[in-house]
Amino acid sequence: MTHPAAAPVAAPTPTPADLLLVHGRLHTVDPALREAEALAVRDGRIVWVGADAEAARWAGPATTVLDARGRLVLPGFIDAHNHVRLGSDDACVQLAGARDLDEIHARIRAWRADHPDAGWIEAEAFDYSAVPGGRMPTAADLDPATGDTPALVLSYDVHTAWLNTAALRLLDVRADRTDLPFGTAVTDPETGQPTGFVKDFAVKGLSRDGHRALAALGVPWASPDRQYGRLAKSLDDAIGYGITTVVEPQNSLDDLALFRRARAEGRLRSRIVAALFHPRGTTDADLDEFAAAAVEFADDRLRVGPLKLYIDDVVEPRTAALLEPYAGCRHHRGDTFYPPEEFAALLARLDARGFQCFVHATGDRGIRTVLDAVAHARAVNGPRDARHQVVHVECLDPADTPRFARLGVTACMQPRHAAPDIAGPGQDWAENIGPERWHKAWPLRSLHRAGALLALSSDWNVAEMDPMIGIHAAVTRRAPGGGPAWTPEETLDVATAVEGYTMGSARANFLEHERGSLTVGKLADLVVLSRDILRADPDDIPGTVAETVVVGGEVVHTVTG
Template structure:
């Protein structure tokens, strides 16, 4: 049952206190501290904001007490929620994807090829044709595309198109030629060059093999990179996202963030995870955690890739794929290297966030985390497993035993439902996308989207979490419906629990006194509509630190 209380919470203000803005006549909801299963959902109709922070929330009594405030805003009965956090996204990739050919909704390889043709015709001056979003599982034949498909429409310029999950790429022959990939090229460790029956590369590269092409694509200029970030920022605040955990940034991107922040060009908050592949990782760790005074930018974690993705059969599995009996997936980072990274990072007090999708990868992370805790400590660093999609049922309880946060993306389940059981078989589904099981064990779930792998709209995520259905509300009753979240749990995972997963719950994630006034105004009340309609929720206004940014 949902617990909602309605009361006045304040910082002990007197009637003579000077306030910036009093917001009245709203349907406000917030989870209140502490984070996790003991958080309580509270409802309020009035909120007092001063100097960018919440001073009090309450009802009519609070409104009357500060009725003479210079700035009073009547919210006209609109619904107000804390600003939503996406606990796993890729901001520069999102900005880039908004500038590239978009293949997300293609229904066949020919459909994708025609989009590439149109884009290439419009962008005659671009040396490399790049794009993202194809997913062969949405195509009728469900097979990987080939370079020959692309050569039909673009043969004089290189083409490189990332799969929707960013764990496979599709190249035309010119891109393969420039990368020096031919029949004799050996697949790198943790990657695979897909080949035809004669051993020739087909044009699809999986996981670490993608670097063979990506390393030769010209770097965008600093100006182009900044433009991509700002385009992504604008996109995100329109969706009600006020904070993002950027999952894997390098030193150059850290510098860009610092520059944008110094110029006042960051309308939202970013919690950056340093990419474990960053050559300057040891130096950045030695410099210690970084956080700006206004908490717009914080860097105190490291992102490690353990394996690949399920859709491209790169997720590392204990037993072979049910639809590819000779394939166990890929460990993108070796177990030895993972152990070395853990031992490097923990002494510096940085949080470790490890991408693990398959049950083997999750077990490797759990085993190595337990081992390094015994040797070095680090249990209280709020370490996370990013995705935690397929976990052996015996390992689910180990998340709480090892004090690990599950950073999960609800729309992954509804996007994967048409292929996950093919990949895994029915028995392994017992530990797949197991949100409620993890919550019942006491595990904190930090929710996100993994944009641009999935669409960034957090209400799509809330809908998927509550219904286990896609936006056509299929399948009826929900996919493995026993793992649904309640709306309260789902909202918690996008707000205070996401803040907790970044060590920020004391200042973000809820509309409690003393915290930043990050909030959104909605055109409908998610708690008052049928769950099937949650994804349709529109954001009318977004505020960060009391300032309207959308």
């Protein structure tokens, strides 16, 4: 006896999507489905990923259809370390690219001519290499261009400040008052007088107390309105680059009002993860306030929680902590901000309270001190999924490379910093470290091969915010304009670099179930690029543009023409 063949059962028609993207080349960063052509979004989340041939089933009368025109579609970038509150300040003299004191003076004089009534001269993005002989700048270097108007010049990494003589007087910097609320004044070894150079600005000047002190002294740069202006501009830049999540790594409780304002005014189109600064002297009561803020700010648009700490400073002014002396020095190795035992005990206490810690560490001794502290915390508290981060990892001893994966520590790194025009031969970083240690510089490939989680980022405004610039540097170890590569043995392939800016940064920040890949169920954050960077000549990557940016299923940025 035969039976008639069963009639084929048609797949049920899904509820129409709010947004349907078609004709794309989707690089999903999801190993379960690496490539696709289309996706559907409903209620801000991805509900389907697949082939163009199946996409029409998701279209309805109210569906917005986005034609990617064959373009590469990636998950929205997650910039794991981006100081959007610092930004590029339109009220400052811009010193980026000024290569000597004459050019710095010329830019300041031109600004003064346009602002004859200014009560302060403020400048940013000073490059240490602009001062000849590898020395740090002095008030006497600044005075010829500034006269009696007080001047505050911030270095490109915002780790140091440079004051003229008028500012030294106004800010009451004296030989017997060098431990300042906003930094540590450097003194002349012969006279004992302040030179005008102030180190530790990132540690103290960007703290809650430091900002309040500068604002109280009348420094316009520290005023709330100027801070908000920098934030709003940087947020606009971020979304224009396809950065759909920004990790702002260093904030005080006061700064959260700026993000609240940006959200109320519709400027918070990128999602924010805000880390709270834990300077030395932070109390248990402060930690209670930090924990309360993490409860108050805990949605998918604005989340507060991680803590930012410093173990050392930076290589250029020789304030990073090295295992061996700086090149040309017999003894100077830099200092850690905490003795190792004290820092280990501190990290264990924070770990026990459930905090995730982002620890700035650039020198090999600084990095080792952090890894030792994490090992101590695990021994004391037992292992947990803490995902503590070492931020920057600029000079890593190879013996410590496997410890990242073993301890579950994320390497939060900025590939652009490793390009030769910033750190290579002839620049202060390379000269201070010395050629015999160049193999330790930003070891991206070594860490990746050792199983470390890489979270890649810009460190804006230390370097360009554009992820295309960072990906190019990761892939080539060259400057954006080309030229020779520096330490090319530590390059990454493009797909790995993209993962570092998407899924790697998502995992580093406990966001992997919500962001980082084009996966059904995740937030619909994505970017359509003007060029297929996975197939393009690597030197063409920096010219690539984010043509369309989608956050939560809403098109928030487009480039036409």
